[in-house]
Amino acid sequence: MSNRVLDNIVAIADDIRAQADEAESIGRLPDEMAKGMKHAGVIRMLARKKYDGFESHPREFAETVMKTASIYGSAGWVAGIVGVHPWQLAMADPRVQEEVLGTDSDTWQASPYMPGGIALPVDGGYIMSGRWQFSSGTDHCDWIFLGAMVGDKEGKPLMPPQSLHVILPRADYEIVPDSWDVVGLRGTGSKDIIVKEKFIPDYRVMDGNGVIDGTVAKNYGVTETLYKMPWSTMFPLGITSATIGIAEGVLAAGIAYQRERIGATGTAIKDDPYTLYSLGEAAAEIDAARQQLLGNVDRIWDLVDAGKEVDFAQRAEGRRNQTRAAWRAVRAADEIFDRSGGNALRMDNPLQRFWRDAHAGLHHAIHVTNTVYHAAALSSLGPDPQGPLRVMI
Missing domain, CATH: 1.20.140.10 (Butyryl-CoA Dehydrogenase, subunit A, domain 3)
Incomplete structure (x- = not known):
């Protein structure tokens, strides 16, 4: 079976190479490079068909990321990390899926999952604050997955630990300028993220351990092999x-x-x-x-x-x-x-x-x-x- 996204990436290889020096200089993917990658469809490979995703075999996704990275490392890195997020979103509450992709199937989502925040339970959700490092491709993303621990009123994690994956829109977090000055993967723009006392409704929160052990997917009732x-x-x-x-x-x-x-x-x-x-x-x-x-x-x-x-x-x-x-x-x-x-x-x-x-x-x-x-x-x-x-x- 032909991998059309890989073919699309090969077709714009010269454009990606030509913009690599600019990416290294500004510390993120240039807008035109990100636009080309969106048009190629690399971030939609693991997304649900309901949202114009391709539900590709993971092998095809891996092959496409490898090719992109062999052209310019930072472009491949962003494709690999940001490209996995639609896969996890497919197991989230339908309401947040619709919020993220309902009006634009090319909406990118960032991360990181490391528990850099504390989420305090309140009626209907959580109040969360924290700081996270290494949010690759974040300048081109309008939503984000962040790792957090359930905490108490003193801001300390509850015991035993309860991890969460929290989904936020761009308006609810700050990207820290100039927080990515590194020796390698400079063009990934993997900047720091800050959240200050934002309310997160329950439907935008996923159980972190359940995501990792597969419980979330089972409870959601997915039938596609990809999302299992x-x-x-x-x-x-x-x-x-x-x-x-x-x-x-x-x-x-x-x-x-x-x-x-x-x-x-x-x-x-x-x-x-x-x-x-x-x-x-x-x-x-x-x-x-x-x-x-x-x-x-x-x-x-x-x-x-x-x-x-x-x-x-x-x-x-x-x-x-x-x-x-x-x-x-x-x-x-x-x-x-x-x-x-x-x-x-x-x-x-x-x-x-x-x-x-x-x-x-x-x-x-x-x-x-x-x-x-x-x-x-x-x-x-x-x-x-x-x-x-x-x-x-």
Whole structure:
């Protein structure tokens, strides 16, 4: 089946590349780049058909994000993160779905989900305040998902913790200017968000733990395989796809740069067996990372599509494979960059930007390996991991 959105992205690749320097300078996607991505439909891939979404297979979404990121890392990153939000919105109260997408199916939604706010229960909803970091693509979004903890009147989280995913319109939060000055993924505009004592009606609030363990989807009664997919498969998918796509960008830029390059010893790279070996090995590793991620999402999809339960051990195994795919791709990208000589460091060489962006991608919390590997290994031995080992799985 043809992926028409991927074809649309390929068609505007030159436009995206041409605006990359501007994005790096202003610290967000230029308006024209965001407009082109909207027209391409990348953010509608996981949205419901009811709102002119495509309900695409997650593999197609991942492939499209990878391609976008291989053209310009920050564009792919925004596509991967913002593109997942319509998937979660499909499990929210119909009233908020209508508010967000009812009049404009191209309305983008930002995040983050980290619990940077405290929500105090009141009649009909919550009063919430807080500050959040890393809201990628937020300048182009009119709604946002924010993570919060249910709190008491003193502003302290209740115990045991109760996490929420809260949906707010643009009028209810502040984007902090100049809060995104970083070494990589500069064009993502991942700025800070502030909310000050805003009322959130109940229907705009989702149970955070229920989103992650699938309870929300079950209670909502979704029937489509896409919306029964585990959060631990879908949310990381866009982020890791972008990271692998950026590594593919390193590979493409590295090959283009090395094609006519003469090494420090006066030998053409085409005649240097050591560099060629490293390029070949790195290319294989990046492709292996790509196939590992896509194979993982296919495996989970097939389980869900067959009506089978995806248990914690399977979710943990999926997260293990997803995080490993990101790390192996970036480590392979290092091999390419490290063998590209001093001129690879120059700011007019796109290779250095892809390399910086790849490393920035690994810094997302979804790519932290320690508890994920621990949980996957422990599950394989029989015990059911608890506490921190269940976070984001």
